Each structure stands twice: as C-alpha cells, then as structure tokens.
Amino acid sequence: MDVKMKRDIILDNYQNPANKGLPNDSTYIEVNSRNESCVDNITVAAKLVNDKIEDVKFDGDACAICTSASSVMTKELKGKSLEEAEKIIDNYERMINELPYDEDVLGELNIYNEVYKQPSRKKCALLPMDSIKKIIGDDE
Amino acid sequence: MLNREDFEIFKTGLIYFDNAATTQKPKQVVNEIVDYYTKYTANAHRGDYDISLKVDEKYEGVRNKVKEFINASKTSEIIFTKGSTESFNMIVFGFMAHYLKKDDEVILTKSEHASNILPWINLSEKVGFKIIYLDLKEDNSFSIENLKQKINKNTKVVSIAHITNSIGDVRPIEEIGNICKENNILFVLDATQSIGHIKVDVLKYNIDFLGFSAHKMLGPTGVGVLYGKEELLNKLVPLEYGGGMNIMFSSDGKYELKELPFRLESGTRNIAGVIGLGAAVDYLNKIGIDKIHEYEISLKKYLLDKIKKVPNIKIYNENLDSGLLLFNVKNYFSQDVAIFLNNYKICIRAGNHCAKMLQEVICSTNTCRVSLYFYNTKEEIDILIEALMNQDKILDTLV
Numbered sequence: 001m002d003v004k005m006k007r008d009i010i011l012d013n014y015q016n017p018a019n020k021g022l023p024n025d026s027t028y029i030e031v032n033s034r035n036e037s038c039v040d041n042i043t044v045a046a047k048l049v050n051d052k053i054e055d056v057k058f059d060g061d062a063c064a065i066c067t068s069a070s071s072v073m074t075k076e077l078k079g080k081s082l083e084e085a086e087k088i089i090d091n092y093e094r095m096i097n098e099l100p101y102d103e104d105v106l107g108e109l110n111i112y113n114e115v116y117k118q119p120s121r122k123k124c125a126l127l128p129m130d131s132i133k134k135i136i137g138d139d140e
Numbered sequence: 141m142l143n144r145e146d147f148e149i150f151k152t153g154l155i156y157f158d159n160a161a162t163t164q165k166p167k168q169v170v171n172e173i174v175d176y177y178t179k180y181t182a183n184a185h186r187g188d189y190d191i192s193l194k195v196d197e198k199y200e201g202v203r204n205k206v207k208e209f210i211n212a213s214k215t216s217e218i219i220f221t222k223g224s225t226e227s228f229n230m231i232v233f234g235f236m237a238h239y240l241k242k243d244d245e246v247i248l249t250k251s252e253h254a255s256n257i258l259p260w261i262n263l264s265e266k267v268g269f270k271i272i273y274l275d276l277k278e279d280n281s282f283s284i285e286n287l288k289q290k291i292n293k294n295t296k297v298v299s300i301a302h303i304t305n306s307i308g309d310v311r312p313i314e315e316i317g318n319i320c321k322e323n324n325i326l327f328v329l330d331a332t333q334s335i336g337h338i339k340v341d342v343l344k345y346n347i348d349f350l351g352f353s354a355h356k357m358l359g360p361t362g363v364g365v366l367y368g369k370e371e372l373l374n375k376l377v378p379l380e381y382g383g384g385m386n387i388m389f390s391s392d393g394k395y396e397l398k399e400l401p402f403r404l405e406s407g408t409r410n411i412a413g414v415i416g417l418g419a420a421v422d423y424l425n426k427i428g429i430d431k432i433h434e435y436e437i438s439l440k441k442y443l444l445d446k447i448k449k450v451p452n453i454k455i456y457n458e459n460l461d462s463g464l465l466l467f468n469v470k471n472y473f474s475q476d477v478a479i480f481l482n483n484y485k486i487c488i489r490a491g492n493h494c495a496k497m498l499q500e501v502i503c504s505t506n507t508c509r510v511s512l513y514f515y516n517t518k519e520e521i522d523i524l525i526e527a528l529m530n531q532d533k534i535l536d537t538l539v
Contacts, residue, residue: 003539006539007535007536007538007539010538010539011535011538014535039474039475039490039491039492039506040475061473061506062473063473063475063476063479064473064476064535064538065538067473111539112539114539115539118479118537120479120482121479124475
C-alpha cells in the first residue's frame with residue numbers, strides 16, 4: 001500500500017471515526033488511558049460475551065494517529081474471540097515497536113506500519129491498545 | 141536578539157520556543173560545570189586541601205549570588221534543592237504539616253502547576269485544612285478582588301505562581317504580598333516561571349517562602365532553590381536526615397543538627413549543579429533582568445501582531461503580559477500541530493502544560509504553547525508564521 005493511500009485511510013478514520021461515542025451501558029467495561037506527555041486521552045468500552053468481544057467503542061480527545069488508530073482498532077477487534085484479539089494486539093504492538101510480526105492478522109491496522117519512523121507518534125498509536133488490554137485482562 | 145552566540149545549539153538552525161519547559165544553556169554555564177568536573181572535583185564542607193576549599197568557596201559563593209539575585213536578607217535563607225518540586229514539598233510537608241490546623245484555609249488557584257497543588261491536596265487529606273481555589277478573571281488572570289473576598293480569619297496561606305506556566309499571567313505580587321502581610325497570612329510564591337524573566341524581590345514583595353528551578357533560568361537540571369524567612373526556615377523540619385546536616389549523633393539516640401542552611405541540605409548536594417546555577421545568575425545579571433523582560437515583551441507583541449493575521453488561529457491569552465502564547469489551529473489537535481512544526485525545526489509544547497485543573501476553567505483541554513526567551517528572534521517568529529500559513533499541510537506527514 002502506498003503512502004498516500006495509508007494517509008487517506010488514517011485521515012478518514014480521524015475525521016469520521018468508527019465506533020466513536022461511549023455506550024452508557026453497564027454491560028460494557030470502560031478503561032481510560034492517557035499518555036505520559038499528558039496529551040492523548042482515550043476511553044475504550046467493550047462488551048465481552050462468552051470469551052468474545054461482542055462490541056467495542058471509544059471516545060476521547062486525541063491526535064490524528066491516536067484517534068484513527070482507536071477507530072481502526074475497534075473495527076478490527078469487534079466480533080473477535082479474546083484469543084484472536086490478543087494475537088492482533090500483540091502483533092500490532094510488535095509492528096509499532098519494530099519487532100518481527102505477522103501482518104496477516106492485522107487487517108487495516110497495517111496502515112500504521114511506518115509509524116515507527118516518527119518516534120513521538122509511537123505512543124499515540126499504542127494508546128488504545130493499553131485500554132483494550134486492560135479490558136480483556138491481557139495487560140500482565 | 142540578545143547574546144545568541146553564546147548558545148551552541150542555535151548553530152543547528154533549531155528554533156526553540158519551549159522555554160517555559162526548560163531554557164537552553166549558554167556556554168558560560170556549561171564551562172563552569174565542566175571546570176568543576178575537570179579541574180577541582182571534591183566534596184563540599186569536608187576537606188582541608190586546596191580543591192575542597194575551592195569547592196566550598198564556589199558553592200557558598202553561589203548562595204550569596206542567589207541571595208543578592210532575589211534580594212534576601214541572609215545567605216542562610218537560601219537552601220539548595222533538587223528543584224521547585226522539592227522546594228514546595230519541603231515547604232508543605234516540612235513546615236505547613238506542623239503549622240496548619242484542621243479548620244485553616246489555604247488559597248490557591250486552578251492555574252497553578254502540579255507541584256504547587258498536589259502537595260497541598262495530599263497534606264490536607266491528613267490535616268483536614270481546606271483548600272480554596274480562587275476564581276480567576278474572565279481572561280484567566282488573577283483577581284485581587286476575589287482574593288480580598290475569600291480572606292477570612294481562617295486564611296493562613298496564599299500559595300501562587302508569580303507567572304503561571306499554563307496561561308502566562310503575571311500576578312500582582314506586590315499587592316498580594318501587602319494583603320498577606322496586613323492579614324497575617326503566609327505568602328508562598330512559585331517563581332519557577334518568573335525567575336530569569338522578571339525581577340523577583342522577596343523583601344519588597346513580602347514573600348515568606350519561595351521556590352524555583354535553575355533549569356528554567358539557563359542553569360542545569362536537578363538543582364533549585366528554596367527561600368524562606370529565617371524564622372520560618374528555623375521551624376522547617378527536615379524531610380531528609382543524613383550526612384552534612386548533623387553536628388553529632390550517638391548510640392543513645394541523641395543527635396544534634398547544624399544551623400541553617402546546612403540542616404536542610406543533607407547528603408552530598410548537586411555541587412556541579414549549584415556551580416552552574418551561579419554561572420546562570422552571573423549571566424542574567426550581566427544582561428540585566430529588566431532588559432530581558434523588555435525584549436521578551438516586544439517579541440511577544442511582534443508574535444501577536446503576526447499570528448493574528450494567520451487564518452483559523454484561536455488565541456487564549458492575548459492580553460497577558462509575559463512571553464507565553466497559547467493558541468490552537470482550528471480543526472487540528474494541538475499535538476498534530478506541534479509535530480508538524482517539528483518539520484520546520486520549531487520546538488513548541490502541546491498539551492495541558494501540567495495544570496490539569498485549568499481545563500475546568502478554559503474550554504479547551506489542550507493547546508499549543510509558544511514560550512519565548514531573550515535569545516529568540518523576529519526571524520524565528522517569521523518562520524513559525526510561514527509554517528502556520530501552510531496549515532493545510534499539518535496532517536501530510538502522518539505516515
């Protein structure tokens with residue numbers, strides 16, 4: 001995928017994010033994450049049923065990378081089993097951190113495969129994962 | 141532009157507009173630190189040999205320089221700390237913990253830095269005194285009227301910044317100092333953002349306690365100052381015990397502490413840092429603090445005039461008299477703007493600037509902050525303006 005196409009998808013997910021807005025439903029688990037530079041502030045809410053992410057939404061005040069990554073993440077994780085989700089999260093984090101990873105499991109999240117070139121953006125791209133990991137209990 | 145040639149870093153074309161976070165260091169400061177490490181490394185207050193005596197002379201010389209710089213009465217009123225945060229923790233947990241009682245009131249504002257809020261919140265949980273957050277004026281600056289209204293017989297302390305790092309308003313501290321004096325209230329001043337920018341005079345402004353960090357006034361990181369009136373510092377209970385601060389101790393549990401300032405400086409201090417701070421004070425004195433302030437204000441005016449002509453810019457602190465400007469570019473998140481400006485080698489800060497309560501007051505949680513110092517130039521501002529004129533490219537460098 002060329003850079004322009006990646007940028008267009010990121011921009012689209014920033015300007016028209018999917019699954020944005022918290023459900024105000026007690027069957028969802030909500031976790032807020034902020035990054036250390038005190039800028040991005042994202043809350044992810046997920047409904048887990050029978051070891052599956054039945055629904056996942058997010059809301060918050062964050063930069064283009066963090067907001068779009070939250071949007072793409074919710075799309076990729078919705079409907080996945082916890083095991084599948086853990087695999088996606090793990091490979092996504094490996095990609096951002098420049099470690100070997102399996103791109104086949106990442107779907108649209110592959111658009112962030114060059115974020116590592118801008119170190120200041122890495123934490124933005126990783127922030128939504130911090131929340132979802134806490135929700136599914138994969139933050140050990 | 142004043143004395144720009146003393147700063148090696150600017151030869152790289154870097155445009156540094158984040159001076160409220162930390163300032164650059166002139167070669168005079170760096171050289172002093174290198175001299176200590178290469179020509180006379182020794183501990184202070186210990187040895188009987190030449191280089192140790194030289195360390196004492198230098199270290200205590202800086203205490204005197206700082207005393208003069210802030211117009212304190214005595215050198216014993218100057219305590220070297222790790223920085224503002226430690227200074228404030230010493231004031232709150234070393235002094236106020238033994239001074240404040242349950243129904244007392246401490247006045248702060250919501251635009252204070254975390255280091256002048258969190259220690260107070262923590263102590264009030266233990267002691268039960270009340271923290272009063274003074275309402276700010278419409279432009280988020282300090283209101284003398286609101287201060288007068290809030291003062292009552294229970295008010296024991298007013299603790300505020302001279303200049304806030306979040307908004308950049310310069311507080312009328314002479315008037316506040318007088319009000320505190322008339323009402324028998326302790327006046328604690330956070331001079332972190334003002335030191336090195338405008339004159340700080342503890343006697344004239346009736347300041348009881350004051351804290352600042354060296355690194356925001358050309359000095360090194362990891363060193364700062366706590367000032368307190370002698371009679372107050374004498375009652376400040378040390379938070380740290382160890383070497384350098386005691387006269388004797390014995391196995392029957394007896395111990396005796398040194399007099400001020402040493403009883404509040406335990407362990408080997410940041411000697412190189414203190415010596416660097418001394419060079420920073422010399423440097424600032426040589427240019428003259430009034431000249432620095434005057435130049436900064438003229439630069440801020442130039443920036444304001446220019447940035448107001450850029451479309452889609454919202455300014456949050458137009459009429460406040462310091463070298464700090466808060467703005468946002470419409471439809472863009474502050475951090476995206478900061479990362480875009482980095483492509484032009486421009487360093488600005490995005491975020492809420494460690495004053496997290498302020499978002500309860502101003503409608504935006506995050507802003508771009510430009511903070512100027514005497515080495516910045518009109519040409520640098522022109523480059524910033526040119527970059528902001530290209531705002532449709534802000535998201536071009538996402539991948």
